Amino acid sequence: MIEVLVVDDDVRVADVNAAYVEKITGFRVAAKAYNAAEALAQVEHGKVDLVLLDHYLPDETGLDVVRRLRERGHQTDVIMVTAARDVGTVQAAMRLGALQYLVKPFAFSGLRSKLEAYAALQLTLRGGGEAEQAEVDRIFGALAVRGEPALPKGHSPTTAELVRKALLSAEGPVSAQELADRTRLSRQTAQRYLKLLERAGRVRLSLKYGETGRPEHRYAWVTRA
Structure with missing residues (x-):
C-alpha cells in the first residue's frame, strides 16, 4: 500500500483530493496537512511514501517544503498539485526532484493517471538488480505525460x-x-x-x-x- 500525505491550505480541497486518492486501488491517505510546518512534521514522524503538495501555503511555499525535505535527508516522493502555473515554479519543482506537476483545477482522471503512473514506476523499481537500457528508459519515462506507458x-x-x-x-x-x-x-x-x-x-x-x-x-x- 502506498501511503500518501495530502497537503493543501484549503481544508475542502484537501478533503476532495484525499477522497480521490482513496478511490485508487493501492493508495491510502496517511494524513492531511494544511501548512508547511504540518507537512514537514508528518513526514518526520509518520510513514509517507508520496506527498501531494500544494505550492501556495500560508507559512512557506511548497517548493520550500521540498527543499527542506531534501536538506533533512528525506527522499519522500513529491507530486506538486497546485494552481501555480508559471514556468519558473514548474522548473524549480523539477530541479528539486518533484516527480510530476498537476495544475489545478483538474478532474479525478487527471490525478488517477498520475498516481497509476507512479505505482507503475514503483513496480519497476522494486524489481531491483541491474537495468538494461530498455528498463532504464521505462523508469525515466514512467511518469511522462506522453510516450509509452510502463x-x-x-x-x-x-x-x-x-x-x-x-x-x-x-x-x-x-x-x-x-x-x-x-x-x-x-x-x-x-x-x-x-x-x-x-x-x-x-x-x-x-x-x-x-x-x-x-x-x-x-x-x-x-x-x-
Missing part, C-alpha cells in the same frame, strides 16, 4: 504488483490457476498478467510434465542479483 493499456499497476508479491511469496513455480487462487483474480486475468510479465523478462516460464497430456505451464518471479 504497462500496456488495460493493465493495472496494482494488479501487476499483486501478481509479483504472490509469486515472490510462493515456495516455487506456480500455475496460472494456483496464482488465481492466491490472488483471488480470475484465471484468465492471472494468465494475462503472467504472459505480460514473462515477455518483460520479470517472470520465468517452466514446463511440468505429467504422465499423460500436455505439460503444465508454471511461473516464477525472476530475482535479479
Whole structure:
C-alpha cells in the first residue's frame, strides 16, 4: 500500500483530493496537512511514501517544503498539485526532484493517471538488480505525460504488483490457476498478467510434465542479483 500525505491550505480541497486518492486501488491517505510546518512534521514522524503538495501555503511555499525535505535527508516522493502555473515554479519543482506537476483545477482522471503512473514506476523499481537500457528508459519515462506507458493499456499497476508479491511469496513455480487462487483474480486475468510479465523478462516460464497430456505451464518471479 502506498501511503500518501495530502497537503493543501484549503481544508475542502484537501478533503476532495484525499477522497480521490482513496478511490485508487493501492493508495491510502496517511494524513492531511494544511501548512508547511504540518507537512514537514508528518513526514518526520509518520510513514509517507508520496506527498501531494500544494505550492501556495500560508507559512512557506511548497517548493520550500521540498527543499527542506531534501536538506533533512528525506527522499519522500513529491507530486506538486497546485494552481501555480508559471514556468519558473514548474522548473524549480523539477530541479528539486518533484516527480510530476498537476495544475489545478483538474478532474479525478487527471490525478488517477498520475498516481497509476507512479505505482507503475514503483513496480519497476522494486524489481531491483541491474537495468538494461530498455528498463532504464521505462523508469525515466514512467511518469511522462506522453510516450509509452510502463504497462500496456488495460493493465493495472496494482494488479501487476499483486501478481509479483504472490509469486515472490510462493515456495516455487506456480500455475496460472494456483496464482488465481492466491490472488483471488480470475484465471484468465492471472494468465494475462503472467504472459505480460514473462515477455518483460520479470517472470520465468517452466514446463511440468505429467504422465499423460500436455505439460503444465508454471511461473516464477525472476530475482535479479
